Amino acid sequence: MTAAVIHPSAIVADGARLGSGVKIGPYSMVGPRVVLGDDVELVSHAVIDGNTTIGTGTRIFPFASIGHEPQDLKFHGEDSRLEIGERCTIREAVTINPGTEGGGMLTRIGNDCLIMANAHVAHDAIIGNNVIMANYVGIAGHVHVGDNVIFGGTCVIHQFTRIGSHAFVGAQSMVDGDVIPYGMAVGNRAALTGLNLVGLKRRKFDREAIHRLRAAYRQIFASEGTLIERVEDAAELFEHDQLVQDVVAFIRDAKDRPILSPRHSNEGE
Known part of the structure; x- marks a missing residue:
């Protein structure tokens, strides 16, 4: 076991569980129910709270806000969860919220995901493995995203929408309908424009x-x-x-x- 390395300016609450090789950078905060897997790194100024589990090897960059209560007026303090998988990269100012009673009590991010700066994943969203979200992507509540999906910058996904595996959503798209697996959606409002042949x-x-x-x-x-x-x-x-x-x-x-x-x-x- 390798002891966690915690910067003197960081605050780690009593009860937080830290795996082997964890690095917690300057001015980061870790709440009392947070679980950080082996080799997780909080680069600096990252705030992790709530009933949140982060998988092995995930890196979280400055000013990310992970696990705080959902932006949902129906939320009333229920003990919902957020699970983030292994080897994810969560860049600057990303926000990810836990689930709610009305949506299964769980928000989940799969393994090997890249979530770029200023993106948002709302309550009860289920995100698959190897998903890439470019800057300023907004994933609304209850959205389900399959494996190997790519989102271009500044696109927005309507609540309760499903995005099938291996799909591609173009930049600046507003998606308010389900995108088939292997499909490509572009526009505001988005339309299906064919198959994601480049990805295939x-x-x-x-x-x-x-x-x-x-x-x-x-x-x-x-x-x-x-x-x-x-x-x-x-x-x-x-x-x-x-x-x-x-x-x-x-x-x-x-x-x-x-x-x-x-x-x-x-x-x-």
Whole structure:
């Protein structure tokens, strides 16, 4: 075990639990119920409070405010939680709030996420692994984000919205509908503009699988019939294709928000 290194100007409350190799920089504050995993670093001026757990190797930069009570008028002091995964990077002035009674009592950030300066993650949001949020991204309450999603700068996600795995949301977008897995959304208000082909290629998805996904995309968002009819047709036609079935399952599970579509129903990629 390596003892924690705590700057003399930092304040660590009694009850806080610090793992091996933790570094707490100047003027940082750690609340009494905070758990910092091994090798967590608070660079300086970071404030961590509430019922908050931060995973191994995560780094938090100056003026971040992590774990303070939600910005929700329905919150009444319930003992909700915030969990941040391993090896995350949380940059300057980021704010992340814990959950509420109305949303499952938990906000969770996955592993290996990069949250850039001035971004906000609200109460009860569930964020997957390997997610990148550029500067000034705003994630509203109850949002669910899949793995490997990238958000461009200054985009905003409406409460209760789902963003599917491997999706891309362009800069300055206002997203008020669910974005399908592997999809790309851009605009204010955002529309689906195709598939995240750059992301799929970077992550080395099979070329033929991408071609099948593109064919299914054109079918699902064609102009004929209803969305449900087109989804069921795609499910049958591509019944053995995992990428297509991911999209089909995502659309079938829609509840709180509409599925984001292209601006014109007959638009392809």
